[in-house]
Amino acid sequence: MILDIITYICIGIGCLLNLLAAIGLHRFPDVYTRLHAGTKCTTFGSILLIAAVVIQSVSVWVAEGLSSPQSVLTLHAVIALVVILLTNPTSAHAIGRAAHRSGIKPARAVVDDLEKEKP
Amino acid sequence: MTQGTPFNVPFLAVAALIGIAFYIILSQRNLIKLVMGLSILASGVNLFLITLGYREGGVAPIYTHAPAGVMVLPVPQALTLTSIVIAVACLALMLSMVIHIYRHTGSTDSEKSRIMKG
Amino acid sequence: MVVASLAFVEFLVIILARDIYLNGLHIYTLGASSPNLAIPENYIVPVRIILEVDSISIFMAIIAATVSLAAAIYSLSFMKGETGQNRFYTLLLLLVAGMFGMVLTGDLFNLFVFLEIASIAGAALVAFRTKFADTAEGGLKYIVISTVAALMVLFAIGIFYAQYNLLNIGALAHVMQYTMLDKIALVLLAIAFMMKLASVPLHMWCPDTYSVAPAGITIMLVVASYACLYALFRTCFTLYGVSPDMVTVGWIVITLGMLTMFVGVTMAVFQTDIKRLMAYHCISQTGYMLLGIGVGLAVLNRPEALNTYGIAAMDGGIFHIINNALYKGLLFLTAGALFYRTGTRDLNRMGGLAHKMKWTTIFYIIGALSISGIPPFNGFASKLLIYESVYRFNPILAIVAMITSILTLASFTKAFYSAFMGAELPEYQEVKEVPKSMIAGMAVLAAGIIFFSLFPGLIVDWLAHPATEALINQGAYINGIIGGG
Amino acid sequence: MSILGLSYSPWSPIFWLLASVVVMIMAYFFRRRGQKKYKKDTEQTKIFLCGEEVPEAKQRHIRAHNVYWGFFETMKEYYDANIKAHTGIINDYIIWFLVLIAISAIILFIVGIV
Amino acid sequence: MMSKIVRTMASLLILFALIYGLYIIMHGHLTPGGGFQGGAVVASGVALLIVAFGSDNIHKSLKEHHLSILESSGALIFIGLAFGGLAIVFFYNFLVGSSIFGHIPPSGPNTGDIWTAGVIPFMNIAVGLKVLAGLSAILLVMALATTVMEVEE
Amino acid sequence: MIAFLATAFGTFLLYLLLTTASGPLFLWSKEELIIGAIFALIVAAIVRKIFPAENLRLLNPKRWFLLLAYIIWPFFPAMAKANIDVAYRVITGRINPGIVKISPKLKTDAGLTMLANSITLTPGTLSVDVDEETNDLYVHWINVKEEALEKMPRDYKYICGEFPDWARRVME
Amino acid sequence: MRKIAIAVSLSIFIAFLIATAFLIHPFGYPPSEMDDYIIENTQSETGANNAVTAVVFDYRGFDTLGEATILFTAVTGVVMLFRAKKKREK
């Protein structure tokens, strides 16, 4: 019961964060700020959503005993989460670097050290 | 509609995909765009095959840890696997030829890079 | 090595052909000890892939084996000096494998797979000589056309599968109900195969591709397009069989055949590139086959007409396939020989080569006379069959076919005159005869032509007529699958 | 065996060859009755062009696109239309494919309904 | 060559890609996947290396002929397995019921025993080898060829 | 050799995680264990050339516990805070961005990678580029404070908090 | 001219495709004699839990052979097409 409540909370916040990422992509003015929205929110949102799945499946796992097949779902979901956690910031970094190298200046920037040092 | 999705929407999506693919193939002069059109065409046909193998409320035809219930048809999935690999093989060959055309003529436009006609 | 393996394949095909002509069609189920396992007791449904070989399949297989043998022998010298020869021969064998798979299989999806093998291998071979500027263009055209056609075939297969949940040709023919969807599938299949076999107005890729391919490959591409012709026959005759729509389809095929003949030959007269000229001729000769088969298709549900002239027309069409594969192959090989020695395909820059290349000239004369339907060569025999039977069906068609034949002679005279006759040109003083293996490759085909010319009745009775019977007799093919359980 | 049975008339290349051999023998007899004064490599075999200098081999040779000039000139409209249709652009090939599919499908359906 | 962070991450993720591809190949008869999919995953791992380290660096240790040996051996294993059933018929699954991968699973949903399906796991491995070598070879050759062209210009 | 064995062992563990619930030996069947061991050796043999051998110090279990602790305490709340921060900026649209250079003086690639990924996921910062020689990070900062711009070697503690220290502690 | 041809033929073609979409069986209810046989007998005939893999490698193994051949052909073709470039590099 309490697990269900936690699950629902996780799902709610996760969905909200994903929606926030989607809206953030439209509200922000340039690539870098959009990357902020697109990376942080979706990563944390997916953590919460997958956590919801994991909570449910662990509860079944515990109920059914150790050798329950639910362990497959749990562990695979965790691995998917780990992979997302590893790849998402890296690809954000790659996109940011690519954007800067292709000559896109950060909009409304007050300071740009990278531009100064590498003309 | 009492059953399933109204208006056979996935089949309509297949029709739309194939139509868009042919539109790209017919109207785009860039050879790489043309190859993309072929890619979309292959995707449309793949989607068609998978779609016609779907059974309402079915699960994948895999018995490992499967929930009870009917299963979707396995043969179209097997055909689609074959078709996907064929598509990627064609794609690689086509794009290498496009690269060669570019090297010889300096263009990827299907009209400018044409040598033979008549 | 390649030649040895192809000769072995030829040997196997001939053994199989003898067996099939004596004992009727063969069934081979892959993955189960007998068709019984493939066809369970309660369902009459073939689950596994079944190879089904009957007379028309083995007829096409004989053509493929013979021509690829000649092409391999020819390429031994023709390709000397190119880099990447091992890959060339690998692809050549794969192309042969694709053609064999296409003609031997009894399963629609398997047909698609082998169609793609043949297309991809063919396209890669067309673009083989990467140092020339136009080869990649020819290869790209070929593979794009093939891919579009193959995907449409796959779509049609999907339509069949959606309705009947079957993939086997015979079993599909057994349960076919000619719904609207079947008509759409018929159109897609027929036009896609027409595109692959270069019928007007879908022929335009053909000269581009054939003219840039190495000569040994060109003749194999011709045979690959005839494998698609086989697939078209399979679709129309075996899959759909005697249905009221077949008259319409037959007339569509006849119309396209007429267009193919006429446009092909008139464009050929105009050409100055020798291989483009021959490629356009290849198109126009395909028209004869379409005409003969189309007449057979149009009278398929009128037995008395079928017996009086329909079967003869189909005999002629099918006999023309093997004739055309032989003499068109020979002509392309002579064009390749000219290219090998002069370095150009442009007829404007050739002249007086008969003084230096005697064997090539002789082979060219044989091929040209044969393709123009000059007696006593085999082209005359098959064309005569087509003329006479088509004249009974509709006289105008026969007249157009004869005009086409005349124009064919005209254009080959032109090519012969400008390439071989005339004074010796100074730039070709040092030209020698081509190497021995090229002559051997041409000689294989020339010997075939002479043999076929001398014994046309034998060939028609032993090879072409059983093939026609196999096409018309839809029930036997279905029985092979359904009744074999 | 070598006879091709046809509905109107049979065709056999063997008989045709025999007939042509007979014709050739007759032609040989006719040829033997000709003049005997012909000799090779004398003035008799030289090219005679109104007494002018014979041009070189390269200029004497008629190039391929000059052959059948009259035929092409007569059928100019046909050829112009045809060459215009053969654009060599790959997109056009597939346009033709689609056009043919559309036409034949419509024909098939009209015939099916009528 | 991409930045240091991407390179470090790629060298970590290649491990994931390889083991995951092998897992997919090996469990083709139990879970979704099989030879093609696993081969594609491993080839994507090679693509990851190409994009992170540059095709020149990869070409130092991974040559085309290695890949073509792998591919040919995959093809040979596949055809050999197909011929293995030739005592009965081509493509006959001759290992079902034998001691190698020969268990018959219980009918209906089960937990998945890897020691089943006869010849299919071997075919998965063969096709997996073939696909991974083939796709990697395509990527490597195209990357090398395009890079070389830029150097020439 | 140690790197090889460590890689093989890690791979084996990964494989075991993927194939749970397959048999009676705790969670696995014996065939799975054998096949997993074979695959682990294969993968380790392949990866040997690519995987940097310098990271042997990462094999120390103390660092793993540190990493776990890092993820649980400073990292996870920081992510939550980052999301609230982004939500605030999405709703109000109040941004003041800029790219600043920080010099955390990290020596190893692993530490740098961990730091870069951490600051990408934590409030207001996103790593854009990295200097290959000096291991300096260029950070896109969504809310540039004026006082951070005064001195040229930027104060990294001000910009990205405790993370460089944690990265040094865990990875070096 | 070309645009008119594209428009007319493409619209007719799409009309036929849409007709296909409406004429075909309703989404989710396909006919399934052959596939039911496969689903039932996969485990006993081939021993594989995954029916798709069983179809790919056992029931339709010949297709898979052909498809592997296609991949081989494509790889050979691509390597062959770029062969001259590599010589120049050396």
Next chain:
Amino acid sequence: MWLPVAIFLAVCATIILIRLFLGPTPPDRLVGLDTLNTVVVVSMVILGAAFEELIYVDVAIVYALLSFVSTLFIAKYIEKGKF
């Protein structure tokens, strides 16, 4: 319980696609693609739970691994790097 979440994520994906359409520069579109990747991976996990199919999550892992590679390829093209 899970399927509405999936629908919600599909709506999010639609909004992200608009950015993919509008994005003035290639990096903007790439950001959209990257975000879309994560959303789709999550919805795959969610759907796996929804269908009660334990083995479906494999697809999500594969996608999470491989979308990274394609993002890197496009990013490298944008920064005009040498492959």
Next chain:
Amino acid sequence: MIELGVLHIIIPILIVVCALLVAIFKDLIAAVISLAAMSLLLALEFYLLQAPDVAIAEAGVGATITVAIYILAIRATRRE
């Protein structure tokens, strides 16, 4: 299962929209990005249609190898 029906409507529409984007983008790199998105959604659709095998294949081949080959080809044919 009304939700599943809704998903079966939304995802195909998104796929078609991505294909349309490929058609209307003149910039090749944008077209490739749309193609990658289409491939991604296609994998999701296969997943929805209970074909995880094909979804993995589409994810592996369509999303990575295809994009990589396209990028390499675009790079080789880029006009400076």
